[in-house]
Amino acid sequence: MxxxxxxxxxxxxxxxxxxxxxxxxxxxxxxxxxxxxxxxxxxxxxxxxxxxxxxxxxxxxxxxxxxxxxxxxxxxxxxxxxxxxxxxxxxxxxxxxxxxxxxxxxxxxxxxxxxxxxxxxxxxxxxxxxxxxxxxxTERLHRGKYAKAARNLWPHGSPPYGYRIVRDERGKSLTLEPHPDTAPVVRRIFERALAGEGSPHIAAELIRAGTPPPRPTKSSQGLWTVRHVLYVLANEAYTGRRPFTGPDGETAVVTFEPMVTPAEFARVRALVSGRRHHRPARTRFPALWAGHIRCAMCGGSLSVFRNHNDTKKGRTYYVSYRCRNTYQGSAMAVVKGMKTCTHRRIHNHLKIDEAGWALFVQAMSDPAALAQAAGGQQPSAPDHSARLGELRGQMADIVRRAVLHGLPDEVVTAALDPLRTELAALERDMVMPVPEPLPDMTALAAQVGAHLAGLHDLEARREALDTWQARLYLGMEGIERVEMTVQRG
The missing domain is CATH 3.40.50.1390 (Resolvase, N-terminal catalytic domain)
Incomplete structure (x- = not known):
């Protein structure tokens, strides 16, 4: 068998x-x-x-x-x-x-x-x-995609939310154009952000309007979330530029129709990055500057540290501020890649809270300090000099080839027009924006100072620190400076 x-x-x-x-x-x-x-x-x-x-x-x-x-x-x-x-x-x-x-x-x-x-x-x-x-x-594919990007063609990948791919008769991708259904959503998000609205409010408005999110997920239950809004606001592609890096580290920039100007995008990024959210105190020993206090030596945050002492009269608690990056174990800091700091002084929170609040009120009552905080929000003109040089070089090369080969005028014009259009748009964008006029800072400082001086409740003071985005910097010898951000617009 x-x-x-x-x-x-x-x-x-x-x-x-x-x-x-x-x-x-x-x-x-x-x-x-x-x-x-x-x-x-x-x-x-x-x-x-x-x-x-x-x-x-x-x-x-x-x-x-x-x-x-x-x-x-x-x-x-x-x-x-x-x-x-x-x-x-x-x-x-x-x-x-x-x-x-x-x-x-x-x-x-x-x-x-x-x-x-x-x-x-x-x-x-x-x-x-x-x-x-x-x-x-993979290297050949990478080089092919980069070569396509160098010709100002969309090389690969899904377009950002709000755009769609324009293809030729063979189905090859050419460029991006605003999607008629979703581009208005993107523009509305930036408009609301420029108006000073926070991401939660923008997401709530989109949910009420029944707008589908970019990528519905099970966790979001098919609704807009703050993460969706922040993704849109952080994507520089909406300025009409997407850089692609080649295999040798060189960069080609693909341009297409923008939805916001670079100045508007920079303004939104400043608003978003400067906005901090602080929860109400959830401890029996709340500290005024918790979440607003920074180490002047390493830039890290200071945590609220509680200790106690037991005596015959009972237990006495002591609440202090100390640098988070100082008391991490050195071995654990290396393993986790954390910062280390030599700021080992522990600061009594009652003294720091009162002295810091007095310094904050003094700064907010100073017209010069208030003007400096507000003036730092002025948008600056973007620098497109590198791209302008590329465009002028391409235009000169087209003219040289046209003269050399005797090309018809209509052919030369068709080749130059897109470059001229982009050149003009970039030159307009580089014009320094007109600074927004500042209000009467002397009157405003007096008004703000009087308001802050009348605040005695802890939560009312913390709300003021949140509103003005105050940051207190603490060194080994105590308070070094206070900074605040005045949101305008």
């Missing part, structure tokens, strides 16, 4: 379905079938995978492991080593794991067993070749 033929499973893989025109899964499956026939094995199944071999987690690999456990002694046939994976450590890891589970891996064209030391040596060498080949493919 003859024993049954050993069982085998064929394993094919392509990164994308478009690869079927080159070394597709039909070709791979045929090579596997012939190899199984040559070895006298029964082909139990053929697994077809469409996934990048460089991906760390692949569902098909988990299926390989399950088959190996279901059928002890199973043979896995791959047409080539690079069909197992595209990274050497992934290839060797998959083969090793299958062997541990009692299976045996074979590749077409390698006669020796991969369980032998000779076979593992060959597999290690071919794994390195597979990774080297993959690195060459």
């Amino acid at each position: 003859t024993s049954p033929a050993p069982l085998a499973v064929g394993c094919t893989r392509v990164s994308t379905l478009q690869q079927d025109d080159n070394y597709g899964q039909a070709t791979q499956a045929e090579e596997i079938r012939m190899e199984a026939q040559r070895r006298g094995w029964t082909l139990l199944d053929t697994v077809y995978e469409v996934e990048s071999g460089a991906k760390e987690e692949r569902a098909t690999v988990a299926r390989y492991y399950a088959l190996a456990e279901q059928h002890p002694g199973l043979h896995f046939i791959f047409p080539r080593v690079d069909r197992i994976g595209r990274r050497a450590h992934l290839i060797l890891g998959i083969v090793s794991e299958l062997h541990k589970r009692g299976a045996t891996v074979h590749t077409v064209g390698i006669p020796m067993s991969l369980r032998s030391k000779e076979g593992m040596l060959m597999l290690t060498m071919l794994s390195g070749v597979a990774e080297f080949d993959y690195s060459g493919i």
